[in-house]
Amino acid sequence: MRAWTPTVAIVLVATLAAAVCAKVHPASLAAENPPAIDWATAAASDRPILWVDARSPSQYLGGHMPGAVQLWEQDWQDGLGRFLEAWQPETLVVVYCPAARCHAGERVAARIHRETGIEALVFAGGWEALKPHAGNGHHRP
């Protein structure tokens, strides 16, 4: 029984410290998980959509949603400037990354919200799911 006492003590100390840290730390992780939106919901929305492309410049140049603002994490300041120029209060901001399982969209949407206060949604499915809609005239639902 006593063999486990130091192990339990170390884990307990870490757990208590983490609990206190989560309470007092200025960062909030709860806000780091922006809501997602799919094509059907986006199409049903009566608000104009501002698409934000979180992919790399080469991927963006290879094809993107018409009117999409490129906001890549490695070139954040320039991209944020372009985003703020394009943003209007009535627009619905939707971020997409290459695929459904990529996480860049969440990171960019959370960072937009953290730094500007503007709520951004993540497009579920990413560019892979958006691509068929990019050139058929339904890009501004």
Next chain:
Amino acid sequence: MIPWGLIINLGAGLCLCGVFLVAGVVKIVDPVSFYHAIRDYQILPHVMAQVVAWWLPWLEVSAALSLAMPRTRWSAAAILGLLSLGFLGLNLVALVRNTGATCSCFGPLASIPVGVTMALDALLCGLAFILLRLHRRPPTVDHPGEP
């Protein structure tokens, strides 16, 4: 006569302690980056990733500091060894699944490719194993001297 046992013990302990202490502290300072690094691995959902982002750095720090105390050294080495083994497994999964995740072991200090991280994890595992071999496990009975 060179006290190799003492040198190896001290060297392994200092390396393990230093690496995990730095790794833990930078993640405590910037939990947001660590949270996103966890999510990049595409294994844990949002809530679990939050819990791990708050808890894991403190476990690394408390175990690293516990290496300095003789009474807790064996347990600390066991925890750090298990953590290294876990990281090795996670990075292997990331490599196989090609998620593009990079290790955020040292937070914003360095972004290390998965392959290099796996080598580092294996090294840390080895160091923890050396410490486990050099130090006796705590007694498993309450009164070992009594019949």
